[in-house]
Amino acid sequence: MRRMNAIRCHGFGGQHRFETGLNVPEPGPGEVLVRVDASGVCAADRAMWNATGPWDLSFPFTPGHEFTGTVVALGEGAGAxxxxxxxxxxxxxxxITYGNDFFRQRGLYHLSDSMDVLGATLNGGWAEYMIYPADAVIHKVPDSVSNRAACYTEPLANAIHGVQRAEIGFxxxxxxxxxxxxxxxxxxxARLKTPRKLILINPGKPKRDLALKLGADLAFHPEDPDLRAALNDLTDGRGADVFLEASGQGAAFLQGLDLIRKAxxxxxxxxxxxxxxxxxxxxGEFKELDLRGGHLAPFTYATALDLMGRGLIDGDACVTHSYPLEEFExxxxxTPDPDEVQIKVIFEPNGTEAS
Known part of the structure; x- marks a missing residue:
């Protein structure tokens, strides 16, 4: 029996442990065993560590829902x-969704009433090996996409879903x-949608500078008075046509309500x-806004991999820090230094990717 190392969560609030000598799982029918090449640290993972998340989960489990791996074994029928x-x-x-409920019937599988989640209800990618379940939706990684960029697929797929929800026009x-x-x-x-202007709001200047390299036309601190002036100049005082809130900060949501135009x-x-x-x-009364939520990444993983594979999105630029599993805490x-860019932090459980 092969052995492996993994991070196991035994409870919220810092109850994670680096564990050695665990059995490498054997793939059952339809299942895929992968050697984990990279696995990301998400804000949800930090919420588990800080005990600030809203989830009710069973312990212990292996966290990590952003991952990429190399296939090392296939259960019966899994290859086909x-x-x-x-x-x-x-x-x-x-x-991982099951059955044929109302949402799956309508293509909303990410909202299904019957669902498992890798890295939460099923073991995830903070390990040297993991199982992709038989009912998982699995995508090959293009040869032109590095392991680190491939690990960025899940958050990028979320981002693409949000951009699709925005229905951006020229x-x-x-x-x-x-x-x-x-x-x-x-x-x-959003840059690939070729809007007239694309503006980022973010407090840290290093990230604003990177955003300008990655496609933003303008970038402002949220308290910069030039933000309002720029929007007024671009829209004759109407306000932004589309506002995407990706910070998770209540103040940013409220600022969006202020900056967005009527309708x-x-x-x-x-x-x-x-x-x-x-x-x-x-x-309603003042702006008749179209307010939309965004959740997960239905049908956008393949798009994310394709766009990175064609060089249209730079996933490597968004993976900024890597650690071995032992340094999980x-x-x-x-916390980044003031002049440092920290976007996606990852683990490379089986060693650092060759450059």
Whole structure:
């Protein structure tokens, strides 16, 4: 029996452990065993560490829902089922859905009432090996996409879903709040929609500078008075056509309500620690806004991999820090220096990728 190392969560609030000598799982019918090449640290993972998340989960489990791996074994029928061979690099979508409920019938499988989640209800990618379940949606990684960029697929796929929800047009002035993994993905995906202007709002200047390199036309601190002036100049004082909120900060949501024009579209993709009170009259009486939520990444993993594979989105630029599993606490709690860009922090459980 082969052995492996993994990070196991035994409870919320810092109850993670680096464990050695665990059995490498054997793939059952339809299942895929992968050697994990890279696995990301998400804000949800940090919420588990800090005990600030809303989830009710069973312990212990292996976290990590952003991952990429190399196929090392296939259960009975798995090769044909998933069109995979040993040696392929592949990614599984994090949500595993079952049955034929109302939402799956309508193509909304990410909202299914019957769902498992890799890295939460099923073991995830903070390990040297993991299983992709038989019911997983699995995608091959293009040869031109590095392991580190492939690990960025999940947040990028979320970002693309948010951009799709925004229905961006050629003449739109777009504002995106937040320059984390999803915000940076939105910048690059929205640029491919060729809007008239693309503006980022983010407090840290290093991230603003990177966003300008990745496709933003303008970038502002949220308190910069030039932000309002620029929007007024671009729109004759109307305000932004589309506002995408990817920061998870209540103040950013409220600023979006202020900056968006009448009949504008607002997509909320952030995850908020606290309720955000606001005047509902802004939605109807004053602006007749189209307010939309965004959740997960239905049908966008393949798009994310394709866009990175064709060089249209730079996934490597968004993976900024890598750690071995043993240094999991440092990776989870690290805070960037003021002049440092920190976007996606990852683990490379089986060693650093060759450059």
């Amino acid at each position: 089922r998933h069109r995979l061979s040993v040696g392929d690099r592949a990614i599984a979508e994090l949500n 003449e739109d002035v777009i504002v995106i709040a937040g320059a984390g993994p999803i915000g940076m993905g939105m910048i690059q995906a 504008g579209r607002m997509v909320v993709f952030g995850v908020y620690k606290d309720p955000v009170p606001f005047d509902l009259n802004i939605l 440092t990776a989870i709690v690290r």
